[in-house]
Amino acid sequence: MITTYARSGGRVVEQPFVIGDPLPEGTVWIDLLRPSEAERAAVGALTGCDLPTREEMKEIEASSQLYVEGEAVYLTTPVIARADTPHPEQGELTFVLTPRHMITLRYTEPRSVATFAARTGRQPELLASAEDALLGILDAVIDRVADVLELIGGRIDTLSTRIFDESLDARPAGRAKKPAELQDVLRGIGRAGDLTHKVRDSLAGLDRLVAFLTSVAAGRLSKEQKVALKTLTRDLRSLNEHAGFLAHEANFLLDATLGLINIEQNNIIKIFSVVAVAFLPPTLIASAYGMNFEFMPELHWQYGYPMAIALMVLSGLLPLWYFKRRGWL
Known part of the structure; x- marks a missing residue:
């Protein structure tokens, strides 16, 4: 599915794109969600760039994720989808920055993309240029990572209460903790640790992406855009520190739970x-x-x-x- 976002008359017009039609006038952002080979080739022909395949997006080498071809800058990073469900997903999100367009290519549905699309309807200036669109969606992706870290922190606090307060204070003396309760706590810690790992992987990809963008696209960015890029760098640094803290907390809770299991035994x-x-x-x-x-x-x-x-x-x-x-x- 292809969706285009164009500025027209001081507002953003969102509409699906049909193969064979020309791009709408004023198109700045082109979003490809699970595109077919024909859709990928059609957008590549209209924008003059060779969009990567799904297999190429999954390659882990830095040279395959971050590179420049002609006037197009290709940036790929892992992102998290369905983070607030019991089964979060991790997929790749590719940004292609051309002189006139910003293209997103994805096979998953991270909430950050939908959030940015809704934000452009209220703030059309986010699509003033391809560079503004890229910085805006990167900001939305990083904001979503921060939200996921807050979600993990809340889960860890809840697990900590269940492990310590409920198991030591609220339980009658001499009553053993049921195996099902301990298994549920361990599963909760495992889910929190797994989601934290996915977040740290996403942050590492975003950190590499922003550093690469700073080095190769500095000449294309205005002063305000460079300031926004530096702000994103600082945000990533603070989020990395917080993610490391949460990973340490998850390991601590795991050790504490196993210790309580040993005490019960x-x-x-x-x-x-x-x-x-x-x-x-x-x-x-x-x-x-x-x-x-x-x-x-x-x-x-x-x-x-x-x-x-x-x-x-x-x-x-x-x-x-x-x-x-x-x-x-």
Whole structure:
């Protein structure tokens, strides 16, 4: 699907593009979403640039993601889509900057693109030129990354509350945490860590993209555009630091959860050990009086059986009393 955005009469006109038609007058931004080979070739012919294929967009070499061909600058970076769902996606977003147009090529639907499209309707000056359009959509992409980091931070705070406050304070004493609860917490930490990893990968790509754009397109940018580019660089630096902090927090929560699991398991093993030790003396007494010797002093004694029961109960209670006094229970 191809969508064009053109400035006309002080406003932005958004309309689908049909192969074979000329580009609308004043077109600044051309967005290709999951284009077919024919659509990709048609836009390439109209703009005079060779748009990369999906396989080429996925290549990880810097020379395949950031390069210049003629007057066109090609910039590819990983982006995140559906970050607020249980199954976030990561895909590639390619920007092609030509003297007259800014082209976006994507096979995923990051919210930042839709946000920028809506923003151009309110602020037509965002499409004053191809360079302005590129800087505007980069700003929207970085803003979305910041929103995702806030989402991760909220999830980590919630998990921290569940791990520490609920597991230690709100739970009745001696009650073990259910395996399903621990598994749910671990899954939450895993999802937060996975999303943080995707964000850091996206930030690394954006950082390389902005640095490359600063070096190769400086002569094409106005003073105001250079200031905006520097602002994007500072934003990326601060977001990288925050993403590293969240990754550290996720690892800390993982270690804490595994530690609590070990504590719960140790408590269970301790209970079994105490029960085994408490029943050892009664078992010894019962074994002694269960022997089949012919001559046993208490065998025909009237109070032999009650005495044996009393000895077994007393020998079982004494270890429990001792463990309690020592603070082991």
